[in-house]
Amino acid sequence: MADKKEKTMETMLAAENQQEAAEVMAFLGELNPEEKKDFLVFVQGIRFARGMQKSIAIPAVQTI
16 A cells, blocks of 8 residues: 655745734644535635636727
């Protein structure tokens, strides 16, 4: 049987964001796999909404 290796990720953060990142990571550590999946869907929804908001905020250029 193959050894399971724990996945790790290192990210460079600005010093002022490290506390918030630690809190988010602690929160994610408390979630079960189903809750993590639901949280991912939630975050993807936020990204989608922000993208839609940006596309609406930039008016289209019309040529005559």
